[in-house]
Amino acid sequence: MEENTPSIEGLLKLLRGGTGVCLVACHPNADLDAVGSQIAIKWLLEKLGYQKVVLYSPEGPSHVAQRILEEAKVNVSSFPPVSRSDLLIVVDTGSLAQLAGFDVGGFPAKKKILIDHHEPDEELRGLLDHSYVWGQRDSYCSTSEIVFELIGRTGFSPPREVCLAMLAGIIADTVGLRHATPGTLRRVANLLDEGDLTLERVTQILSVEEQSLPRRIAHIKSAQRAVLERIDESIIVITRVSSFEGSSAKALINLGADVALVSSERGGKIRMSARASNSVVERGLNLGLVMKEIGRYIGGGGGGHAAAAGAVGEKGLEEAEKLFVGLVKEQLCER
Structure with a gap:
């Protein structure tokens, strides 16, 4: 593994040029930030030319995250849906144990990248044979913000459902924006504008959680x-x-x-x-x-x-x- 933390531009360079299969994995019972990041990365990689982008979370997504997946018409598998890939991306996961037995080191992939707003532990970092990113130095409060910055560097305009997914991740990880930084609030404003959304509409979707x-x-x-x-x-x-x-x-x-x-x-x-x-x-x-x-x-x-x-x-x-x-x-x- 390269001992570096690439910039947003460096990370984008790593993602460009792929045309094959990508597996985007996260922790079990995927929360809103994990799922929001997965949905946005899937959309970005397909725009960049990847033929197939599949999402994986051991045990599947959380109940409230499932609502965002339904809005985006995207599925997250509870088991690895492919046996190998050109690119493996792990999101919103800071340790190997959080992947609940998924064999990051043994999974066949040409590149293995972590995108998270926390620094990973040494065990997980050692299995990422290319690079890793963590956003604390840039005052990111969520992984969804990092992905939004990635998309912004491409000049692509994400559709409404992708903006909604990233907003959901940001709002959840900042406890309704109560712990948001000025940078986070600027990104929220940009996402609302790009997705033609209102904060009221986003919070309304997130607040309706059926209790089984x-x-x-x-x-x-x-x-x-x-x-x-x-x-x-x-x-x-x-x-x-x-x-x-x-x-x-x-x-x-x-x-x-x-x-x-x-x-x-x-x-x-x-x-x-x-x-x-x-x-x-x-x-x-x-x-x-x-x-x-x-x-x-x-x-x-x-x-x-x-x-x-x-x-x-x-x-x-x-x-x-x-x-x-x-x-x-x-x-x-x-x-």
Whole structure:
């Protein structure tokens, strides 16, 4: 692998000239930023001349991300839909463990590129035999923004559904633009203009999330099983469910928790999802850093954003929950 972080222009150069097959992969239960990035990259690569661009997320997309896929009339496969490709792009994924067993190193591809707004861990970086990109240095709040910048360098005008997909990713990863930078807000304004969209229309689409019976049951069980910890006036909730970890953690925040950790353990795999309220994030809590450490502890990987992050691994769930509480307390008490 080349030890560099190419510029947007350098990344575009890597993508140009291809005419074959590209696989665009991301983490399991793909969220809005992952799916928004995938949809936009698929459209861009087809414009650049690729004959076939297929999208992959272990376990498929999240429930709310499925709405954006339906708007764009695009599918994301829950298993690798091709056995080899000319180009492999991994998006919005910071560690190998987050790819849930997908063999990045062994997958036959002429180029392997990561596009993410977080720095990847050493294990994943070592398997990218060409280059990687992470957008922290350019103040990107989402991977969708990086892809929008790529498209902007080509002079192409993305259609409405592609603009909608990128906007959804940006809005989700900035918690409704509450954590957006000035650069992010400029990109949002440009996307609204190019897609002839209104912010009201975009948020309306994202806010309509049907709650299935299994999801509602998981939310209720997460509250029933919750163990509470207090740090001064802040409440940390630790609980377990068998599925819907992310939405259960979000539901607990909506119930009044300041920090929620929801975990599951099945088939020898541990999945942990954490969420935080705006108030504790403003006090300095960064769940992305916390879950990165948790991921290492459970023998896998983790990461994410200040207010939403996760980890996957194979061992030590009970001790990892205790470590989580300790790391959160450490961050909050430092402030």
